[in-house]
Structure formats: C-alpha cells, structure tokens
C-alpha cells in the first residue's frame with residue numbers, strides 16, 4: 001500500500017512522475033536505451049535540459065525578463081557560498097529566520113561583511129521578523145522564504161533597490177509571488193521539483209560581473225550560463241525527473257492552480273491543530289507555512305499512542321526536526337488532500353480516544 005508520505009525532503013513526488021521516470025530508466029522513449037546511459041551531449045538529453053530550463057522560467061513568470069535558469073549540483077548548501085562568492089563585494093544583509101539562514105550567513109562571512117538585518121532566534125525561530133529597515137548600501141539582501149524546520153513562511157518581501165536573493169528550497173512553485181522581485185533564487189530540487197541531486201538557480205544576468213575576485217569555474221554562475229547549464233556532466237536523472245514534475249505542474253494549471261490546493265491542505269491541518277485540544281501549533285499563526293506544519297502534543301504521554309496510530313494509518317515522516325521536537329507535516333505540491341485528511345482523521349481519533 002502506498003503510504004501517506006509527509007517527509008520534509010526528499011519527499012513525495014507525483015505518482016505519474018515516479019511511473020514515467022521508472023519507465024525511462026529502463027527504456028527512454030522507446031529508444032532501447034536508459035535515460036541514465038545516454039550521453040548528456042545527445043540531442044535527447046539536451047532537449048530535456050532545455051525543456052526543464054524553459055519550464056522553470058515559464059512557470060515562475062520570468063521568461064523574457066533577463067533571467068537564466070540553471071540546474072546545478074551541490075545542493076542548496078553550495079548556493080549558500082556560491083551566491084556570496086559571485087555577489088558579495090563589500091557588504092551583504094541577511095534576514096535570519098532559522099537554521100538554513102544561519103548556514104547561509106556562515107558561508108557568506110568567508111567573502112565579506114555580513115549584517116544580520118533581522119532575526120527571530122530569540123524565540124527559536126517561531127515567527128518571521130517584520131518592520132526592519134533595509135540599508136541602501138548592501139550588495140544584496142538574503143532571505144529564506146520558507147523555513148522547513150520551523151514551519152514559518154515569509155508572506156511579504158520588501159520593495160527595495162537592493163538586489164534580493166532568496167533560498168526557496170522548500171516552497172518554490174507552491175505559491176504565487178512576483179518572482180521578478182528577486183535577482184537570484186535558488187532551490188534544492190528535493191521538495192517541490194524532483195529527486196535530490198540538482199539545484200535550480202534562477203539568476204538575473206545583470207547582477208553578475210560586479211565582484212573583483214576570481215571565481216573558480218564550477219562556482220561561477222557566468223560559466224554555467226555560458227555553457228547552457230552543461231559546463232560539466234549534469235545530474236541527468238535528477239534533471240529529467242524535475243522536468244517531468246514541472247510538466248505535471250504546467251498541465252495542472254501552473255502555480256496558480258497548485259496554490260489553491262496548497263491553501264486548502266494547510267487550512268485543513270491548521271484548523272485541526274487549533275481546534276483539537278491535544279495539539280498545539282509551533283509557529284506564530286500569521287507566519288505559518290503552507291508547506292511544513294509544525295505542531296506538538298500538549299501531553300507528551302500520548303506520544304506512543306499517537307505514533308502507533310500514525311503507523312497503523314500508513315502515515316510516514318511526521319516526526320519533527322530535533323531542534324523543534326513534536327511533529328512536522330510537510331505538504332509539498334504532490335501531497336494530496338486525501339493524505340492530509342488521513343492525518344487529520346488520526347488526530348481527531350486520538351481526541352476521541354484520549
């Protein structure tokens with residue numbers, strides 16, 4: 001039986017994508033060859049890479065606006081340093097909304113002055129800081145749009161002349177935003193886009209060429225742009241599967257359509273968290289993430305019972321991150337309403353039983 005998979009990433013992908021990707025492993029497009037044994041320079045794969053890059057720009061509304069899409073390796077963690085390597089000449093600002101922001105800050109400090117513009121560390125990152133000033137002299141200002149571990153999500157981004165850089169690893173393609181507000185967006189594939197192994201980077205080309213330092217080729221955005229995201233052997237299977245997921249999203253009606261479903265799923269789980277006296281939400285209500293709902297049991301003695309009921313109902317991956325504890329239900333694009341309802345049912349059953 002297929003489980004209800006709430007894993008934070010790697011995570012669920014659309015079932016039809018799993019099927020198509022599996023078929024392609026054995027025999028890509030009836031070619032008699034596997035997708036993972038053909039040359040990345042073959043027309044078949046070059047077409048896949050181009051379709052993936054175009055779909056990413058198209059779905060985000062960035063086509064014809066001076067952006068390039070790249071499928072790189074090294075995870076979002078490599079982007080923490082690559083962004084600073086390529087863009088930080090003197091001073092950068094970071095809004096610290098959790099562990100991933102902190103990791104990005106640590107890497108950026110290797111390249112220049114880093115100012116923490118705002119932070120929610122004082123409350124174990126359970127809210128999004130607001131009402132801060134953005135200094136005008138920053139090379140860029142960095143955000144983590146969705147805090148996978150803490151279950152908070154930034155709803156409003158400032159309008160400023162400072163270039164915005166955003167780690168959208170855990171909410172890209174999930175909600176409508178004016179993506180052209182950002183000069184650089186990066187996201188590990190393994191939540192809303194595909195398997196682990198590739199990282200999507202969207203970069204406005206006019207942002208580049210401003211730092212004095214020499215950048216090693218593999219870490220230089222300009223080099224990857226110049227080679228059409230094929231400077232070296234790309235992670236072919238991760239790119240192919242990401243392309244299939246982007247095709248799936250386009251067919252569904254794009255971000256506008258999936259956002260509607262994501263809002264319904266989030267509403268369902270958060271109303272159970274708020275109405276069921278056995279559970280308590282972790283994140284401040286106005287900052288709650290539509291992707292990762294974090295919550296705890298009011299009475300920890302019920303943990304064993306609740307965990308057993310989840311297993312019985314085929315619910316997988318709801319354990320919270322160790323820095324928050326409790327539970328985390330990750331509800332990425334491919335998660336169905338039916339799976340969220342299954343979890344909500346178990347939460348309701350616990351209340352009836354307790």
Ligand code: PMP
Pocket residue numbers: 009074075076077078100144146147148149167168169170188189
């Ligand atoms: N940023 C965010 C918001 C994340 O959720 C994660 C991973 N869960 C990362 C960065 C790190 O990504 P990776 O493991 O691909 O380096």
